[in-house]
Amino acid sequence: MSKIKVGIVGYGNLGRGAEQAITQNDDMELVAVFTRRDPSSVVIATESAQVCHLDDVLQFKNDIDVILLCGGSATDLPEQVPALAKHFTTVDSFDTHALIPKFFDEVDVAAQAGGNVSIISVGWDPGLFSLNRLLGETVLPQGETYTFWGEGLSQGHSDAVRRIEGVKRGVQYTLPIEEAVNRVRSGENPQLTTREKHARVCYIVADEGADQKVIEETIVTMPNYFADYDTTVHFIDEATFEKEHTGMPHGGFVIRSGESAQGDKQIVEFSLKLGSNPGFTSSVLVAYARAAHRLTQKGATGAHTVFDIPFGLLSPNDPAELRKRLL
């Protein structure tokens, strides 16, 4: 059987993760990485694949089955996905929750026009966590759903602290508050404020001579990002930072705590403990690339989300084998 031919747009943490994830899936091969940089300046790990400029992507229309879009949600994906969905089957990890409906509609128009399939907002949140929020409220219509994130590095919050004057290097970790998690797991169904659910911890390397008090105050009072949370700021030296804070762990849990109709407590929990956030997210993208390709082969078109994809389409294995071995 011929392999599924994959292209990757964007070669940051996620793109590199996707390249590696493809190596764990024997039914897939990487054809090319597309970049907006000078292709000769980008060295990839896959010897058999090319590095090309994004402007040349349409030349691969007949040589690529699925394109994984691995750029950022702020500016890259809103532009790239509708543009590429006209010509390719695509999978992306667009994660600006509030803008998903608009993004879906734009991608849908493009994918329908091109007769292609696009699966949007794939990953773990949005993605696997979304699936579990949906499952939870559907099988337990009476109850509450809770999403906790962490312990993990938040990219957006880390970027925010790094923009503060006097911050040389900085990371921010989101921590679920254990007391809140335990109350939820006990079936209590508490009403929790933002501050009661998560805490934030920053590790900062300050510029020489910078006023640490000012930096700390600027962080903990920052609206939207920190003001609604209990935030702890630690100042450390650069060697410690390099040693302990350059990984990208993350995770969290979705808990549905409900009651079935005869009054019995029922608790459903899905949790992730991730050594590498981009490593896992890209593995999920690659599994959904397989599903996207199969949907295209079946003649489907338009934008899809994880809610529309049966898990059987994610697996390289035959349905009869899956039923026998895993059901």
Place this chain on the structure above:
Amino acid sequence: MSKIKVGIVGYGNLGRGAEQAITQNDDMELVAVFTRRDPSSVVIATESAQVCHLDDVLQFKNDIDVILLCGGSATDLPEQVPALAKHFTTVDSFDTHALIPKFFDEVDVAAQAGGNVSIISVGWDPGLFSLNRLLGETVLPQGETYTFWGEGLSQGHSDAVRRIEGVKRGVQYTLPIEEAVNRVRSGENPQLTTREKHARVCYIVADEGADQKVIEETIVTMPNYFADYDTTVHFIDEATFEKEHTGMPHGGFVIRSGESAQGDKQIVEFSLKLGSNPGFTSSVLVAYARAAHRLTQKGATGAHTVFDIPFGLLSPNDPAELRKRLL
């Protein structure tokens, strides 16, 4: 919008649970319960629904959208599901893992012949646990999958102890062994024997004058059921049994412990803590009844499993609303 009209075959714990679960879903209504007993001897909770003999089920061909089969996997379902799938959209909870492929094929033939949809082996294991076994190995192709059950009451093992001479009443609980669970959650990927994963605990009310030593020995050495496990047997009085051991709690976890391609540990866990096993299983059946009905409306036919059903079909809500609210 007209409600989805549901029939229930079998009125034991699962059938009663399904009847109650329907009351939590405004888009569904129970039309009739079908029984092999004398219908006049069966009193159901839903005033607007009928109780009918199973022999009369075909009279409801135009009045029922989906039939939930709530009988046992040993003899009821292998006979009833293929027979009814010729005439109705069906959902069942057939759970004899080893016989699922044969059951699927038989139901598929019947459902195809009748132009109906059947979703087989729905519940939590097989069912939601199966989905998580599939998801885990697909997003983390390199790793190990572990399923633990309990703490919970095992119906089959409880039946087995009750068949022993001198046992008046008895229940058996399956317990996951915490040390094993912790080793798996730590990412160690241990090889675990049957005895290392689960323990079994029995609570027995003995007949007056029965030899408790003989009962205990008969239990702990019983092949297939107990011989491969560490089993503890407690003898209690009937009042204690009535007070503490008449519920049907269950649960468990599916853990995928893997490594993404850059060597990072990634752990995915799905867990259930169920106050009532039939209460939860029937809630899952009802959600899949909605999906089965929709598939029928779309013109699908044949046997399906949870692997074939996108989660979006389980929800009563509009896809655009789900994307906005849950993705």
